Amino acid sequence: MDSTKSQAGGGADTAPPPHLLRLDKVGKHYGNVIALHDVTMDVEAGRVTCVLGDNGAGKSTLIKIIAGLHPHDEGTFTALGEERRFTSPRSALDLGIAAVYQDLAVVSLMPVWRNFFLGSELTTGSGPFRRLDVARMKEITKRELQEMGIDLRDVEQPVGQLSGGERQCVAIARAVYFGAKVLILDEPTAALGVKQSGVVLRYILQARDRGLGVVFITHNPHHAYPVGDRFLLLKRGRSIGYYKKSDVTLDQLTAQMAGGAELEELAQELEAMGSHSEVVAEVEAEVGATLRD
Ligand SMILES: Nc1ncnc2c1ncn2[C@@H]1O[C@H](COP(=O)(O)OP(=O)(O)OP(=O)(O)O)[C@@H](O)[C@H]1O
Ligand SMILES: [Mg+2]
Numbered sequence: 001m002d003s004t005k006s007q008a009g010g011g012a013d014t015a016p017p018p019h020l021l022r023l024d025k026v027g028k029h030y031g032n033v034i035a036l037h038d039v040t041m042d043v044e045a046g047r048v049t050c051v052l053g054d055n056g057a058g059k060s061t062l063i064k065i066i067a068g069l070h071p072h073d074e075g076t077f078t079a080l081g082e083e084r085r086f087t088s089p090r091s092a093l094d095l096g097i098a099a100v101y102q103d104l105a106v107v108s109l110m111p112v113w114r115n116f117f118l119g120s121e122l123t124t125g126s127g128p129f130r131r132l133d134v135a136r137m138k139e140i141t142k143r144e145l146q147e148m149g150i151d152l153r154d155v156e157q158p159v160g161q162l163s164g165g166e167r168q169c170v171a172i173a174r175a176v177y178f179g180a181k182v183l184i185l186d187e188p189t190a191a192l193g194v195k196q197s198g199v200v201l202r203y204i205l206q207a208r209d210r211g212l213g214v215v216f217i218t219h220n221p222h223h224a225y226p227v228g229d230r231f232l233l234l235k236r237g238r239s240i241g242y243y244k245k246s247d248v249t250l251d252q253l254t255a256q257m258a259g260g261a262e263l264e265e266l267a268q269e270l271e272a273m274g275s276h277s278e279v280v281a282e283v284e285a286e287v288g289a290t291l292r293d
Helices: 005-010 059-067 087-093 112-117 135-149 165-178 194-209 221-227 250-258 259-270 280-288
Strands: 019-030 033-044 048-053 074-079 097-098 182-186 213-218 230-235 238-244
Touching: 005 048, 005 097, 005 280, 019 059, 033 048, 033 059, 033 074, 033 213, 033 230, 048 194, 048 221, 048 250, 059 074, 059 087, 059 097, 059 182, 059 213, 087 097, 097 165, 112 135, 112 165, 135 165, 165 194, 194 213, 194 221, 221 250, 230 250, 230 280
Parallel strands: 033 238, 048 213, 048 230, 097 182, 182 213
Antiparallel strands: 019 033, 019 074, 230 238
């Protein structure tokens, strides 16, 4: 398992696609807390870069730097060919960097088409006769969702009636329609069941196939591996590996995420604490599975 950290500019196995973003030894601290340090990663057009890490690993901090919420204070961040230090989400959006957060900012009672065009409504007529072009907005919403393979019964239905997975998909379709070049998804599958997660993973691939560079943040290597081209593993704000898919297997990714040695230590600790409880058995089983190879 060779880390590609030292060859971060290597691109794909064949001709490297154009870089949309590159973070080089980027870091960020909040007061005394080092939230991120020495992190290097790339985002390329038509590729999915996965960011994996446990709670507090620095995943959200990384997104905030890319999406313009909090500027970095170490290293360099290059977006669309120029070094940047965003000071507002607007500057990121203007370059086509769109973030879809887990707690989606949707208005539940509004119909799907209104949410799709929220803040960018189409109008018709001019002067005192200017009004919302409802028919066109509905038609475009329907078409765009269909093109992404999303089959909603009716774009008139309130967003609140959609499942979590469908809402994520609408948000992805929206970002694609409004011309995003980079799509950042913050744990889009965290609250979803197996089937719904599968649906969202499929739209990640749709966005990729349309040429977007996707940043997919997740805890789950089983979600990341099938769709990802590159994998950045974060732990306590530091990179513990940056791999191309050809250099890492799902088992290796899972083992590194789980921290095999730490799990083993925990199992021993629990055993030393007393009875051979169910918890110990469970942890041991997990350690066994993780360390299988
Ligand atoms: N605004 C802030 N002020 C102070 N410390 C912060 C702030 N934001 C994040 N941190 C700290 O930075 C570290 C990384 O946090 P971050 O939110 O990036 O982790 P995460 O990987 O997104 O975790 P989770 O999976 O729980 O969302 C944590 O120790 C956190 O407490
Ligand atoms: Mg987070």
